[in-house]
Amino acid sequence: MNKPTIHQANSKDAVELSSVCSRSFIETYEGKGKKRPKEMVYEYVRKKFNPKVLLEEINASPIETWVLVSNKKIIGYFKLIKEIPPDFVKNKNLIHLERIYLLKEFHQKGFGKALLAKAEERAIEMGHDGIWLGVWDENQAAIQFYNKNGFKKVGSHNWEFDYQGFHYVDTDDVFTKILT
Numbered sequence: 001m002n003k004p005t006i007h008q009a010n011s012k013d014a015v016e017l018s019s020v021c022s023r024s025f026i027e028t029y030e031g032k033g034k035k036r037p038k039e040m041v042y043e044y045v046r047k048k049f050n051p052k053v054l055l056e057e058i059n060a061s062p063i064e065t066w067v068l069v070s071n072k073k074i075i076g077y078f079k080l081i082k083e084i085p086p087d088f089v090k091n092k093n094l095i096h097l098e099r100i101y102l103l104k105e106f107h108q109k110g111f112g113k114a115l116l117a118k119a120e121e122r123a124i125e126m127g128h129d130g131i132w133l134g135v136w137d138e139n140q141a142a143i144q145f146y147n148k149n150g151f152k153k154v155g156s157h158n159w160e161f162d163y164q165g166f167h168y169v170d171t172d173d174v175f176t177k178i179l180t
């Protein structure tokens with residue numbers, strides 16, 4: 001395997017990114033937890049990760065999407081979005097790491113750390129003091145990853161999604177990392 005490279009996503013990446021976002025999300029959440037039925041996961045994927053939506057995000061100025069490429073294929077990505085953290089986060093000058101995902105076969109090989117290092121570099125270059133994020137409180141692997149990488153839990157808030165007349169609510173732990 002060639003050494004993976006990271007670049008900011010461009011319009012040519014939208015279709016392949018759609019497939020990587022969808023696959024990695026389904027691998028992470030399908031069949032997990034009590035309150036996330038399979039159909040809801042698929043509905044979320046259809047809504048959030050279709051190429052049109054991703055193309056809009058790639059071209060939107062408050063959002064940066066970066067992709068990790070190995071052997072000419074996207075294997076992971078992260079998304080930063082200028083979004084003010086929840087009230088209980090004291091430092092308001094943090095950027096939201098909304099997603100950091102790898103395809104399953106590339107987990108635990110150091111690629112997550114490499115993506116995170118780039119996200120942190122970009123956070124500083126964009127003038128932020130650090131990063132905030134929300135992680136589903138049942139996603140123990142990701143929580144371990146954040147703990148190992150210097151993030152601290154500072155609270156929790158609801159993750160909400162409306163699907164076919166049902167309103168789903170889960171708890172996301174909110175983590176921050178100050179970089180300055």
Ligand SMILES: CC(C)(COP(=O)(O)OP(=O)(O)OC[C@H]1O[C@@H](n2cnc3c(N)ncnc32)[C@H](O)[C@@H]1OP(=O)(O)O)[C@@H](O)C(=O)NCCC(=O)NCCS
Pocket residue numbers: 024028099100101102103106107108109110111112113114134135136139140141142144145146148149
């Ligand atoms: C979370 C994720 C990005 C981590 O990336 P990764 O490449 O697997 O992690 P790395 O190999 O870079 O590991 C970095 C550190 O985190 C720890 N870690 C990573 N995955 C872990 C796991 N499943 N359990 C325990 N520790 C873990 C590693 O032990 C490592 O610690 P070290 O620096 O002491 O060796 C990746 O597993 C993933 O894409 N998961 C599915 C999507 C997801 O849940 N994203 C987060 C949503 S909020």
